[in-house]
Amino acid sequence: MPVYLDHAATTPLSAPALAALTTELSRSGNPSSLHGSGRRARRVVEDSRETLATAAGAHPSEIIFTSGGTEADNLAVKGLYWARRAADPRRRRILCSTIEHPAVQDTVEWLARHEDAVVTWLPVDADGIVSLNALQSELDDDPSSIALITVMWANNEVGTVQPIRLITAAAAAHGIPVHSDAVQAFGSLPVSFAESGLATMAVSAHKIGGPVGVGALCVGRAVKLTPVQHGGGQEQDIRSGTLDAAGISAFAAAASDVTGNLPEESDRIATLRDRLISVVEAAVPDAVLRGHRTQRLPGNAHFTFPGCEGDSLLFLLDLAGVESSTGSACTAGVPRPSHVLLAMGLSEAEARGAQRFSLGHTSSAADVDALGAALPEAYQRARQAGMASHASSIQTAGTGFRL
Structure with a gap:
């Protein structure tokens, strides 16, 4: 599962x-x-x-x-x-x-x-x-x-x-x-x-x-x-x-x-969220938590990961058995930076590295631990893919072709 x-x-x-x-x-x-x-x-x-x-x-x-x-x-x-x-x-x-x-x-x-x-x-x-x-x-x-x-x-x-x-x-x-x-x-x-x-x-x-x-x-x-x-x-x-x-x-x-059962369940999920935030920040120190640190939904942990595309990270996590979201819109199959992150003052490059992890009534500590185990390798591979794509774009600049 x-x-x-x-x-x-x-x-x-x-x-x-x-x-x-x-x-x-x-x-x-x-x-x-x-x-x-x-x-x-x-x-x-x-x-x-x-x-x-x-x-x-x-x-x-x-x-x-x-x-x-x-x-x-x-x-x-x-x-x-x-x-x-x-x-x-x-x-x-x-x-x-x-x-x-x-x-x-x-x-x-x-x-x-x-x-x-x-x-x-x-x-x-x-x-x-x-x-x-x-x-x-x-x-x-x-x-x-x-x-x-x-x-x-x-x-x-x-x-x-x-x-x-x-x-x-x-x-x-x-x-x-x-x-x-x-x-x-x-x-x-x-x-x-x-x-x-x-x-x-x-x-x-x-x-x-x-x-x-x-x-x-x-x-x-x-x-x-x-x-x-x-x-x-x-x-x-x-x-x-x-x-x-x-x-x-x-x-x-x-x-x-x-x-x-809202007070008890919200507290349970918020505790899991805080643990998830700590796990992500330990696994990828460069990751940046977005949104207000305390005035936020109990089940929401949204990060930007520098140097990689959010979609790449999503698919690599998916291959590792962890399902998340970029939280951004997609128009005609072309990924677009999140309008929310842009409105918050992020650059397009920063916004493209978005990943949202959201918890709910079936979530458990084991889910958070699984993310912690899968994230370091997925991030490194996504970052390498992002860098390779950037290098290819530079090499083809001026040739009349765009990747």
Whole structure:
């Protein structure tokens, strides 16, 4: 069995989620149907809504089920922008952090290209924390033109946790809604939608031990959203589409399980993370931990390894039986430096050496030890490959060919 250190991408199904999923998959019934099977499926959905609301610190009426975090982010950002713009055409500005997940970043950029939005990118410091001074400056400048603010609760790559309550408090002074992608935070940190001051908050099942293909958007009861898709009017006419009772049931079971044991499990995983950081720093002294050292997700350890490509290191670790991630986007098969690391001030060369190790509910000390055993040789080989590639590029310079 490989050592799995990519829980930030997706984490294995928890036992409660698997039990709920298999039970519901054996049954039939559309939650929108009026007959007995439909009413039974509807009860499963509504019971799950209450369970998830309790886990997320929300009211059941604030839970809108979606197909995952990406859809929830799209619904929040587009829905808030369109609703706020319809109420006042001056509201064209979107304040967005420079380290957002593509589900938010690409949505904001789409609104700029197609819906006349004006985007202000909020900078971050070297640890990946959003500048509150920059945010306040934008709020003081022209608050009546701001449609919304969007800042993720915790970064998916470097694990840095944002001061969400300070952000929402600053925005509330001007009546501006704030959305947060809490996909990485929910199930790893104490998250309360009611206490956050957020207008909307996205969460996802497969990051917490639930199945892929189901998520939710928490929407404040006073918040107006323009729907992104239309159809049967499900989910308060905010998100039409037949509800996945089995997936929703498994999501709720996973959420109840993970939040019910959150303090103890977070401490266990954070202890493993700290051990992993020590192991990596001992194995490769040149490796640099990225993200805030303490204000970070309990299961996240993100490093840059100088002199090598992150993809090379990933594949060499994979050959050694350790599964990790570069944490960076890949466009058309061409590796690109992480926009998160670039926003934090790293050079492209530094950013290309990224590697993310993320822990979860199945992680153990043996996994960390396996990484420590595999990393030195994998790093040396990746570094040699990186140097060879660089030398080849120099030798072919001026020949008219580029590697």
